[in-house]
Amino acid sequence: MQKVRMGMMGGGPDAFIGAVHRMAANLDGKIELVCGAFSSRPDASQQMAQQLGLNRSYDSYQQMLEQEASLPADQRMEFVSIVTPNYLHFEMSKAALEAGFHVLCDKPATLTLDEASQLAAIQKRSGRLYALTHTYTGYPMVVAARELVARGELGRIRKVVVEYHQGWLADSGAESGKQAAWRLDPARAGISCCMADIGVHAANLAEFICNDAIDQLSADLSASHGRLLDDDGVVMLRFASGARGMLSASQIAVGEENNLRIRVYGEKASLDWSQEEPNSLKLMHADKPFEVLRSATPAAAELGGITRTPPGHPEGYLEAFANLYRQFAEQVDRQRQQQTTDSNPLPGIDAAVRGMAFIETVVAASASTQKWHKVPAQPVKES
Amino acid sequence: MQKVRMGMMGGGPDAFIGAVHRMAANLDGKIELVCGAFSSRPDASQQMAQQLGLNRSYDSYQQMLEQEASLPADQRMEFVSIVTPNYLHFEMSKAALEAGFHVLCDKPATLTLDEASQLAAIQKRSGRLYALTHTYTGYPMVVAARELVARGELGRIRKVVVEYHQGWLADSGAESGKQAAWRLDPARAGISCCMADIGVHAANLAEFICNDAIDQLSADLSASHGRLLDDDGVVMLRFASGARGMLSASQIAVGEENNLRIRVYGEKASLDWSQEEPNSLKLMHADKPFEVLRSATPAAAELGGITRTPPGHPEGYLEAFANLYRQFAEQVDRQRQQQTTDSNPLPGIDAAVRGMAFIETVVAASASTQKWHKVPAQPVKES
Amino acid sequence: MQKVRMGMMGGGPDAFIGAVHRMAANLDGKIELVCGAFSSRPDASQQMAQQLGLNRSYDSYQQMLEQEASLPADQRMEFVSIVTPNYLHFEMSKAALEAGFHVLCDKPATLTLDEASQLAAIQKRSGRLYALTHTYTGYPMVVAARELVARGELGRIRKVVVEYHQGWLADSGAESGKQAAWRLDPARAGISCCMADIGVHAANLAEFICNDAIDQLSADLSASHGRLLDDDGVVMLRFASGARGMLSASQIAVGEENNLRIRVYGEKASLDWSQEEPNSLKLMHADKPFEVLRSATPAAAELGGITRTPPGHPEGYLEAFANLYRQFAEQVDRQRQQQTTDSNPLPGIDAAVRGMAFIETVVAASASTQKWHKVPAQPVKES
Amino acid sequence: MQKVRMGMMGGGPDAFIGAVHRMAANLDGKIELVCGAFSSRPDASQQMAQQLGLNRSYDSYQQMLEQEASLPADQRMEFVSIVTPNYLHFEMSKAALEAGFHVLCDKPATLTLDEASQLAAIQKRSGRLYALTHTYTGYPMVVAARELVARGELGRIRKVVVEYHQGWLADSGAESGKQAAWRLDPARAGISCCMADIGVHAANLAEFICNDAIDQLSADLSASHGRLLDDDGVVMLRFASGARGMLSASQIAVGEENNLRIRVYGEKASLDWSQEEPNSLKLMHADKPFEVLRSATPAAAELGGITRTPPGHPEGYLEAFANLYRQFAEQVDRQRQQQTTDSNPLPGIDAAVRGMAFIETVVAASASTQKWHKVPAQPVKES
The missing domain is CATH 3.40.50.720 (NAD(P)-binding Rossmann-like Domain)
Incomplete structure (x- = not known):
């Protein structure tokens, strides 16, 4: 080519x-x-x-x-x-x-x-x-996770727990850095810092793996140091399929680096994946020992994950991005x-729209005394 | 003696x-x-x-x-x-x-x-x-965690994430077991299964380590297989101190054994403890490598945890209970x-009252369309 | 009873x-x-x-x-x-x-x-x-490991790597402690410190799990601080079955607590067990994801390991001892x-004799310029 | 540039x-x-x-x-x-x-x-x-490990344990693959398979991190399935500095992927690094909790490791190679x-010569009944 x-x-x-x-x-x-x-x-x-x-x-x-x-x-x-x-x-x-x-x-x-x-x-x-x-979503074991769900290996999904914890904005002095400055500025970042920067990754990951849509949510966001935008938040989730879930995102979790982790619990099996150790996917069963699928092995390849190296030669963030x-x-x-x-x-564009719908709904929900808020579905403007 | x-x-x-x-x-x-x-x-x-x-x-x-x-x-x-x-x-x-x-x-x-x-x-x-x-609360590293918080090593607490996931009630046939039968029966178990059996442990652990009280909460409980009592739930937490948090509990998380884990994020440092590997306590810092305190070491002993064996000779659940x-x-x-x-x-009795207050509030909150519910503080009846 | x-x-x-x-x-x-x-x-x-x-x-x-x-x-x-x-x-x-x-x-x-x-x-x-x-040998997952080998789940054993690393004698001042004093004194401890105290546990564990006997060995022991007895050593092993192996023991491995670990590699599968996380047994396969057997689960119970608690409620050293x-x-x-x-x-008494045969052979081998030394088999004196 | x-x-x-x-x-x-x-x-x-x-x-x-x-x-x-x-x-x-x-x-x-x-x-x-x-040697945490040793953070090195275990040649059918065929053929691979392919990496890693030279060794290599070249081996090491050590390499360790791991025990501190989780370096101390240095953090950067991503965004094998x-x-x-x-x-060329000296000495030592064999130092032929 x-x-x-x-x-x-x-x-x-x-x-x-x-x-x-x-x-x-x-x-x-x-x-x-x-x-x-x-x-x-x-x-x-x-x-x-x-x-x-x-x-x-x-x-x-x-x-x-x-x-x-x-x-x-x-x-x-x-x-x-x-x-x-x-x-x-x-x-x-x-x-x-x-x-x-x-x-x-x-x-x-x-x-x-x-x-x-x-x-x-x-x-x-x-x-x-x-x-x-x-x-x-470029990580091979995320693709494998999605495929496992799609094949019904987990059965109907009951619960999703996803979290994305970082600590780099913990300190009040963080704003002076170039990366932080625009993310905490409503004019350049929009209505949210933490949820727009990383919470939306977590939401996308959950929807991607489960091929499901967050339908309703309830949220509690917070901001440290008098910031104008959120730097932490928790969200209760209800998916279109009926699954329940929880999302936690933070940029003030001292000592956390880039800890994105998702667990998906199904009726037959469950899975657990962490971005910081991305080449392993834990698969838990009701009645037998848990297994760990490793990227670049035949078992993983069969599930569709792209890798460039043989088993045990770790890939990382850049390779996921390159995918x-x-x-x-x-x-x-x-x-x-x-x-x-x-x-x-x-x-693609659908994920783009859904991401923005998630961010706006989370921010609105956090400010509300009402418990549940519907995430608008695909409101594409045919202007 | x-x-x-x-x-x-x-x-x-x-x-x-x-x-x-x-x-x-x-x-x-x-x-x-x-x-x-x-x-x-x-x-x-x-x-x-x-x-x-x-x-x-x-x-x-x-x-x-x-x-x-x-x-x-x-x-x-x-x-x-x-x-x-x-x-x-x-x-x-x-x-x-x-x-x-x-x-x-x-x-x-x-x-x-x-x-x-x-x-x-x-x-x-x-x-x-x-x-x-x-x-x-009998685990040495839980006592050490409480002491670290009490000494201000973490600074002001900002966020607490606690979860208690089990999978033993995942299957619809679970009810036939003696342990499950009474826990799922309102007459013998009360108004809650999952929250009364394990959620309350998670809440107690958070309050114990932080020496803080859950002040308000919002909850979403669910029950599988047409059960009368909850077997899963997520809760958003606000503590009296101003800290935020979330709690997730489940008895239908397929493949989970007894996965109680807590993370406490403070302004200066954070900690992470898991019941299934109870002899380690991860301590995360903003500006230096994370440390792992191990039970039975001098560093742990100095924080007050009781142990019976030297370092590296693991203790477990029975020893915590024995404490x-x-x-x-x-x-x-x-x-x-x-x-x-x-x-x-x-x-003691205060934890007993607080535990029941937590359970009742969680169940009420889950059934409500209102977002936040106050956990009644110490309503001791002087009858 | x-x-x-x-x-x-x-x-x-x-x-x-x-x-x-x-x-x-x-x-x-x-x-x-x-x-x-x-x-x-x-x-x-x-x-x-x-x-x-x-x-x-x-x-x-x-x-x-x-x-x-x-x-x-x-x-x-x-x-x-x-x-x-x-x-x-x-x-x-x-x-x-x-x-x-x-x-x-x-x-x-x-x-x-x-x-x-x-x-x-x-x-x-x-x-x-x-x-x-x-x-x-009292740990449930050690019993399970032995049973897996006995059932042929690993196929013929090819290689055994066992190590037992501690750090408590690293410092020259260690001798002043009561525990160290007699262990480093030939009059009270015999011809070896490290090999007699912990190396023999490692050798016993390998023989116990594999139901095999160390037949020949080559060794290199050392002593720090002018000590009269070894505080560290490495040993190459040849088993009666033809399996090869390696044993490392140390009391001067700074920072190690009680790190006894064994890996057994067979023609069909392999296993990996660590005393500091004793409730898990990793089972590796040639052509499918590795599994982790957990103590107190049905899969482990079926292999004969005694436990007192349900899955996920960790047992430790005292429980192994109690077994x-x-x-x-x-x-x-x-x-x-x-x-x-x-x-x-x-x-029993056979393990007692074999243990002493191991210790004496290791000490002799270390002092020798000859490579291989035979471990005498069961030389029971019918005096 | x-x-x-x-x-x-x-x-x-x-x-x-x-x-x-x-x-x-x-x-x-x-x-x-x-x-x-x-x-x-x-x-x-x-x-x-x-x-x-x-x-x-x-x-x-x-x-x-x-x-x-x-x-x-x-x-x-x-x-x-x-x-x-x-x-x-x-x-x-x-x-x-x-x-x-x-x-x-x-x-x-x-x-x-x-x-x-x-x-x-x-x-x-x-x-x-x-x-x-x-x-x-291109991994950032390997560079950091070398720097820690060079700065004296570990004190004098006493013991080095290095292992490199793979399982891809376990099966007798492995030879039919292109990668295996030439490695097991003396005409194309030389006098060794396992030691020349991966053992030499392990030896180089030990020498690189410790800035020391393997001076004498004793070895026991083996070959499965009637192969002409070794596919497994263990080696006892003595370094020029006086440190002792052991090396284990295997291509028949069923279930192992690319498990290169090194532990270096010094008088003051010790370190532990694994290629399959390359972004962490465990640093163990005598008298305080162990620490984990993470790549891309300021603490790691200060030790000279090159990274392209911020903390928690894992790098892997390709990035090490790219370094x-x-x-x-x-x-x-x-x-x-x-x-x-x-x-x-x-x-450079010195490592090239030393690598070949290691391979030849290991093969000769394995065939010998004499225990110790000197690794020739830098015998550069000025032809």
Whole structure:
């Protein structure tokens, strides 16, 4: 397959997630970064391009879209990777889709559910591909977990416990860091910090593995140090299928690094997966010893998890991220060849909308004295 | 110290928890079982006594109280251990205290909060000792955790996540077992199964370690297989101190054995303890590697945890249980010597009342459309 | 069953292992401690007896054997538990057996292989029971491991890796402690410290689980701080069956507590067990996910492991120890009833002899320039 | 920095390790693969080049060296990556160095110690860079471990226990696989399978972390299924510093994946690291709780481990491999700029020679009845 050409919006010097996206795109040698509008400051963008050995650096994303569109079809970028702070996601995604480019966007997709609904309509009209980097769905054992549920190995799901605990915002001084500053600023991050940054990953992971939808929830969010946005919260969940659940997210859990963990309890069996030890999936049974499925083994491969190394050679976060990039590149390649893009499990516009619906409902629920709040289902605006 | 003489109510043949209480009482050689009303069936009681090499077997607890009271002071039992199904706890505790005996009772203390309040008043009038076997507070690393919080090592507590997951009631056939039958029967178990049996342990553990009180809660309980009582539930917690939290309890979590785990997140440090690996306590810091305190080490001993073996020789559930018996025996011995019984951390009548308050509030909250419900504080009835 | 009456030799104030033996004997309520010669100092022995509520305290073990033998059969002790430093094991065991008492002895059985051989002959003549407290064979999952091997679940065994690492003698100041002082003194401990104290447990565990015998070995022992006896060593093993293996033991492994671990690799499956997390047994397969057998589950019970608690209620070292006491009490009871004492897996005189053969061979091998040294098989002296 | 241009020898279709090398080279975007002689079959080589989007494919490595040397300096490859079966490593490395190219070679460096010595002389004469992909030294926590030892945090090292257990050759049918076939064939693999393939990694890891040299050893290797080369072995170690140790390696340990683990016990502290959970490093102390250093945390960064992600976002085998490629690219870049290449910890020609010395000594020792065998130190042939 011919390499897929990528442009990048954001990801300038010091941007953590931009570098991660680039490594993920590099890993399999199927994607070539050809250009970027890496920063709102033209000199910073140029500096980044130079550092990366690129000769197409742009001063703004608008300029990038315009000039790339004017290049010959076999030279211009095919998709954009959007890795800016949240508040730019919507306008950039919109502009890129309307200019005819595919979009791979960091989450959350937009600042509001209304924007997400608009974006869904735009994307459908555009015929272009859209994907959201819910990284954790790229882990092989998450894919295996989803497949186990889909095959009925767990029976009907009764309870889901998902948590995502970090500690990096515990201290009142955290705000002075670049990563924290925009996440705690309503103008740039939207209505939520913790739930929009990581709670939504946890919710997505639960829905992804169970192929189910959070239907109602009740929430209690909190903010330390007089912050304007939440940095911690707990949520009670009721799924469309009837399953119950619980979600806890925190950015002030001192000593936690990136502790995303999910347990799914079914009528026949249960599973347990932790992002910090991602190559193992614990499978618990009613009447026999628990098993641990390990990535890259035949048992795991049979469940569909992609790996690049043999058993016992651990993969991690970058490989999970690279799996999303690989799946997206394959989607792009299929479209090039005018094949129907079949549904690989990459989170798309529906996950984008659902994510925003989750965030808005959680924030509203937390402020309410009413117990249960319905998560609106797929309210795509056909504007 | 002269051995303390114990009588037992319940704990006949086939009773799991009765045997556990006896081993716990045996372990340190400080308590002597002298008599019992082991069963409502006189022959079964006698059979048990014989099996245990006892010659004082009674046909009923009333008979035991009456006849023991008539024995010389240096022969009669000094305390009763109550290990029957829940519905008998109140009347037995009441009768024993009123007959002048100390009481060590399995939890929950009573069937209702009202009964617990009455019992508190009775106990205060009686001048007799009362303790509740919240076994998990007997673990050395739980005592160490409480001490770390008390010393301010964690700073102000922000979040508590406690869970107690079992799987033994997952199957619809579970009811046919003796242990399950009474727990799922409202007449013998009260208004709750899961929350009364294990949720209350989780709540007690959180309050014990943090020396804090659950002030408000919101709950969602469920029951499988058309059961009359809950077998699973999640609860959002707000503590009197301002800390937030969540509690999850389940008896239908397939594959889980006895997975009680608590995490306490403070402003300066956090801790993590699991009952199934009880000899380790993880202590997480903001700015240095996490540490694992191990029971029986000097660092743990300095925090007050009792152990009987050197480091690396694991202790378990029976030793934790035995710690409660030992503490109770020491309380009895101090009272014998007319010393003021100082406050060792053994859960007493206050924990009994709080436990019932928790259970009633959780059940009410689950049935309500209102989000928050206040847990009544110490409503002792001075009847 | 009527309680079995026990006398104790050693186990005075401050003796760690004596207290452990007493708790182990207490736990199940099947054994009654009736007398003791707890110390070579009569006042200390008396003090201990008082503390334990006993009225038969003796000034010497000789006195105890004589006077107990003169008591009526239904009052005198039935067996002695020997818990002194190593150098007294032989003479006490010999005297007790010859006086007609059963013997339960702490390991190692004697100071030399020659003594062990003599003891074996004495025991056979005496018709009395003899057992050695290789505590670790009392763990339920060790029993289960042995059974799995016996059933052929692992196929032919190819490799055994066993290690026993402690750190308590790492510091040069360790000698000042009472426990260390005699273990490092050739007069009281014999020709080895580390191998005699813990290496022999590791060797016994390997032989017990595999039902195999170490046939040849090569060793490299070392001593820190100019000590006269080894405090660390590694050993290459060849078993009678053809399996190979490796043993490492250390008392100077800083930070290790009591880390005894064994892995057994067979042609079809492998197992992994650690004493510090004794309730789990990892079972690895060639072509499917690994499993973890947990003690007290039906799967473990079916393999013969004794437990006192339900799944997830951890047992530990004292329970393993108590299992040995229970098995010994059952052997005594069967002999009382003139039943043939069938072979429960309790290590007896053969394990005692093999242990001494291992220790002597390891010490000789370490001093030799020759690579392989044969472990003499069962050289029982029929003197 | 301008990208460094790489050519590859070996790594055709189906070659596992070639693909790993390419991903490792890709990850950081600092290296560009420009050409390859991917297979001894020209069509397979060309097919691979096409698949990788390269237009410089060669029919043989000799052709590649010749033609690349004739290209302009700013176009020709700067180094070769050698990823063939063992028997080609020596001739390819020799030819490449002599043709003026830097060499990055998969281990082992050669088939014999004699060849390794020759290669060392050739490399020194050539002035070209040489590195050996002892992948495991690329893990951040291995680098941190080495640094802790170097700083004296562990005190003098007393004991090293290193093991590398795999199970993939357990079955007699394993030989039919491509990976196994050449490793078990003396003509292509040399005098050892298990020790040359993985034992040497374990030995290198021990020497790397301790900055010490294995001075003497005693070994017991074995082969299953009538194989001509070892598939399992144990080794007793004595280091130049006086430390003792043991090494166990196996390819027939059923159920093991890639279980490389090392423990280093010092006078003051000890450490424990496992390749399958590579982001944690356990640090054990005599008198305080053990700590776990986690990669990507400030504490780990301060010890020199390179990471690409924030704490809790796991890295794995490919990232460790990429660290070696990055270090090599940096060495190449410094040489370009005529700077002295300072010693980053990348294993070079000395590690190559020592590795071969280890393999030859282990094989000789296993066949000997003499206990100890000296590992020859750096016998570089100045031919």
